[in-house]
Amino acid sequence: MRRIARGAGALSGAVYSALVPITALILLSPSQYGIFSVPYLIFSFGLSLQLSTVTEAWTRRRVGDLAESTWREFWTTLVVLSAVVGGGAAAVLAVVLGPESPWWLAGTAVTVALARNGARYFDVAKSRGTVITIADISGIVAFAAVLLLLLPAAGPFVAVLGGWLASSLTSIVWTGVRLAQFGGGPRSWVRMHGRHIRPLLADSLLLDAGSIGTPFLLAPFLGATKFGIYRGISNVALPVRLILEPLRPSIGGQRIGAVFAPRNIVFVFGLAAFLAAGCYLALEFVVPLLRLQTSTLGALTAFSIPASVFVVANFVGHYYYIVCRSRGTQTQIILGRVAQTAGAIVIPVLGFLALDLDGAIWGFVAASAISAAFWALIALRATRSHAGQPTPPATEPVSL
Numbered sequence: 001m002r003r004i005a006r007g008a009g010a011l012s013g014a015v016y017s018a019l020v021p022i023t024a025l026i027l028l029s030p031s032q033y034g035i036f037s038v039p040y041l042i043f044s045f046g047l048s049l050q051l052s053t054v055t056e057a058w059t060r061r062r063v064g065d066l067a068e069s070t071w072r073e074f075w076t077t078l079v080v081l082s083a084v085v086g087g088g089a090a091a092v093l094a095v096v097l098g099p100e101s102p103w104w105l106a107g108t109a110v111t112v113a114l115a116r117n118g119a120r121y122f123d124v125a126k127s128r129g130t131v132i133t134i135a136d137i138s139g140i141v142a143f144a145a146v147l148l149l150l151l152p153a154a155g156p157f158v159a160v161l162g163g164w165l166a167s168s169l170t171s172i173v174w175t176g177v178r179l180a181q182f183g184g185g186p187r188s189w190v191r192m193h194g195r196h197i198r199p200l201l202a203d204s205l206l207l208d209a210g211s212i213g214t215p216f217l218l219a220p221f222l223g224a225t226k227f228g229i230y231r232g233i234s235n236v237a238l239p240v241r242l243i244l245e246p247l248r249p250s251i252g253g254q255r256i257g258a259v260f261a262p263r264n265i266v267f268v269f270g271l272a273a274f275l276a277a278g279c280y281l282a283l284e285f286v287v288p289l290l291r292l293q294t295s296t297l298g299a300l301t302a303f304s305i306p307a308s309v310f311v312v313a314n315f316v317g318h319y320y321y322i323v324c325r326s327r328g329t330q331t332q333i334i335l336g337r338v339a340q341t342a343g344a345i346v347i348p349v350l351g352f353l354a355l356d357l358d359g360a361i362w363g364f365v366a367a368s369a370i371s372a373a374f375w376a377l378i379a380l381r382a383t384r385s386h387a388g389q390p391t392p393p394a395t396e397p398v399s400l
Contacts, residue, residue, distance in 0.1 A: 009124065012136030014242035016171070019143045020164045021235045025297040027156040033296040034219070034228035036157065038096055039089045039106040041212050041231075046085035046114045048208055052200035054078050054189075055121040056325055059252055060196040062125075063326065069192060071122065072183030078118040080186050086111025102158050109165040116172040123175070125249040131174055139171030199330030206337035210344025210367075217345075218352060218360060226357045229303075232296045233361055236283070236307040237314040239275050244318055251319065252326030259323055259383045272315035280308040303361055310365045317372030320379040328382040336371075336378045343367035 024036050054077050062068050090107025097103065116139075123132050147163035154162070172179070190197065219227045244251065258264055283304035292298035300307060324333055344367045351363025 009132040009136070010243075010247055012133045012140075013120070013245070016136040016139050016167070017242055017245060018238055019140065019167060020160065021238055023143075023147065023163070024160050025232060025235055025300075026292060026295055027151075027160060028228075028296055029294055030226070030228035030232070030296045030299050031224040032157055032228070033232060034224035034226075035097065036160065037215070037228065037231040039093055039110055039161075041215060042085065042089040042092060043110045043113060045208050045212050046082065046089075046110060047117060048204040049085065049201075050078070050081055050114055050118055051325075052204040053193075053197050054081060055118055056200055056252070057193040057196040058122075059125065059249065059326060060200070061193055063252075069189070070183065071178055072181045073189055073192075074122060075119070075178065076182045076184055077186050077189040078115055079182075082111045082114035082118070085114060102161055105158065105161045105165065109161050109168065112165060112168040112172065116168040119172055119175045121249060135171045135174035138174065139167035142170035143167035199328075199333050200325065202330070203325070203333045203337045206334070206341040210341040214345050214348055218348070221352070222357065222360070228296050229299050230357065230360055230364070232300050233303060233307055233310060233364060236279050236300060237311045239278070240311065240315045240318055243271070244315070244322065248322055251322045260380060268316060268319050272312045275315060276308040276311040279311045280304050283307060306361050306365045310368055313365065313368040313372045317368060317375050320372070320375040323379040324375060324382055328378060332378050332382055336374050339374045340367075340371040343370050 021040075024033055024040075028036055054074065058069060058074060086107045086109075088107075089110040090103045093101060093106045094103035120132060120135070123135075143163040143166060146166035147159050150159035150162045215227070215231060218230065222230060283301050287297055287301050321336075324336060328336075344364075347367040347370075348360050348363035351359030351361070351366075353359070355362070
């Protein structure tokens with residue numbers, strides 16, 4: 001039953017995670033998608049900070065020190081972080097689009113979505129399978145209802161933001177009375193988890209310099225339309241996140257010997273190739289039949305080959321990166337991130353200078369492939385150095 005509940009939660013989490021980015025790709029024009037990418041990139045930055053300072057710091061203390069913070073402490077720190085990032089998103093959008101724009105809607109959506117993501121992580125780690133699935137499904141229904149309600153009157157941009165907020169609010173309600181439980185605070189949290197936060201935060205800031213800083217660096221030169229297409233390429237790897245993110249607590253806590261077992265290696269590379277083939281076929285044959293030429297998704301059909309290569313690199317790199325986040329030393333994590341960040345900044349920029357949008361996209365893909373190779377090698381070293389150490393009873397291996 002637990003295996004079934006975990007599978008249902010992974011499936012519902014995958015569908016839920018697809019709602020906002022897929023809907024935005026389909027409904028928004030490239031120029032609208034370029035603008036939408038501003039709050040969504042800030043949300044991504046918030047997720048990175050959340051993983052480093054709250055969720056994965058909690059996991060590292062749990063599996064490494066065999067000590068665990070309470071929900072009150074976890075939730076308090078999570079809410080504070082979410083509110084700060086959401087406020088930043090609102091402020092940036094107000095400056096970019098002006099005070100008449102839906103800046104408040106974007107900021108609120110980012111805040112609640114971050115809080116919901118952290119609460120779900122906690123529930124997955126605690127194996128609250130039924131609650132997780134119900135929360136995901138409720139959020140999916142709420143997103144669809146609000147999107148359809150707002151679309152005719154407010155247009156696609158506001159409708160996507162409104163659906164995003166509604167889905168997060170509805171989903172997080174299933175956390176129940178725990179939402180009102182507060183205790184401790186960021187200062188006490190840092191005291192307890194500081195040793196684990198330091199390597200993760202340094203890694204995240206380097207990651208964000210490349211994955212978020214580079215798009216913002218290129219945006220003024222590409223313009224809204226080309227920037228929307230450039231950002232759209234990263235979302236063709238959405239199936240990667242749909243599969244791996246719901247399993248992130250399990251991947252990070254799996255048995256050391258399972259990471260590079262032949263069965264796992266075949267799974268990782270085989271599924272990566274399968275997803276890449278699906279991406280290519282969808283962009284080459286399915287999307288043109290749907291007559292979405294004016295959407296961002298329609299514009300990506302001209303880049304089906306680099307998009308498919310990116311899917312492979314992203315899956316392999318992301319899987320082994322999750323392993324490194326839970327098992328790697330600070331030196332290993334920083335080494336991998338420095339290599340990735342350098343490539344993520346330099347290669348796309350050089351590509352843009354040489355071949356404009358085409359060069360930027362191929363540079364982005366090449367940087368992702370190099371990064372994947374680095375993370376796989378570092379994960380191999382990290383797991384070998386931990387060989388023979390017992391796995392904590394509280395952590396279950398991932399079933400792959």
